[in-house]
Amino acid sequence: MKFRRKPRENVEIGLAPLIDVVFILLLFFVVTTTFTRETQLQVDLPEAASGTPPQPTELRQLEILIDATGAFSLNGKVLLRSDLASLMAALGKESGGDASLPVIISADAKTPHQAVVTAMDAAGKAGFSHLRITTVEAQETP
Numbered sequence: 001m002k003f004r005r006k007p008r009e010n011v012e013i014g015l016a017p018l019i020d021v022v023f024i025l026l027l028f029f030v031v032t033t034t035f036t037r038e039t040q041l042q043v044d045l046p047e048a049a050s051g052t053p054p055q056p057t058e059l060r061q062l063e064i065l066i067d068a069t070g071a072f073s074l075n076g077k078v079l080l081r082s083d084l085a086s087l088m089a090a091l092g093k094e095s096g097g098d099a100s101l102p103v104i105i106s107a108d109a110k111t112p113h114q115a116v117v118t119a120m121d122a123a124g125k126a127g128f129s130h131l132r133i134t135t136v137e138a139q140e141t142p
Contacts, residue, residue, distance in 0.1 A: 059101065062094055064123070066107040070115035082115070087122040099127035106134040 064087070065073040072079045074090045095101050103123045107116045116133075123131055 061102050061104055062091060062128075063104045063106060064091075064119045066105070066111045066115050066119060068108040068110040070112050072115075072119065082118075084118050084122050084125075087119065088126050091122060091126045091128070095126075095128075099129070101128065102130040102132065103128045104132045104134060 063075055065076075067073075070082055072082050072087055072090075074087070074094055077090075079086055079090055091103075105116065105119050105123075107119070120131065
């Protein structure tokens with residue numbers, strides 16, 4: 001006995017609804033993703049048992065931040081190169097030629113000593129005479 005087969009229907013996946021779903025998923029991931037850009041260096045300041053806290057001032061200040069690897073940041077802007085020439089150029093640009101501004105050096109406790117000396121040398125060569133080095137107050141040991 002010969003049975004007659006039913007002709008099969010061609011099954012097709014609609015491409016337009018699939019593209020719509022992909023775009024909705026893409027939009028969902030773009031909206032829910034948080035984009036954070038770290039522009040500041042993480043610095044763990046060294047401790048000091050003596051010192052005076054800085055007096056609040058209305059003047060603009062230049063803050064040189066040095067991380068544990070010796071990378072420089074000036075007023076929150078990371079410098080591409082960590083050498084004397086680029087730091088001097090950044091100090092001149094940021095100060096606008098005003099060498100009377102105070103310069104604050106905040107170096108990590110594990111920063112190589114050479115990086116701190118380079119920052120002090122750059123400030124001195126640029127003509128800055130008001131220089132501070134920041135520390136945190138030492139904790140008393142019981």
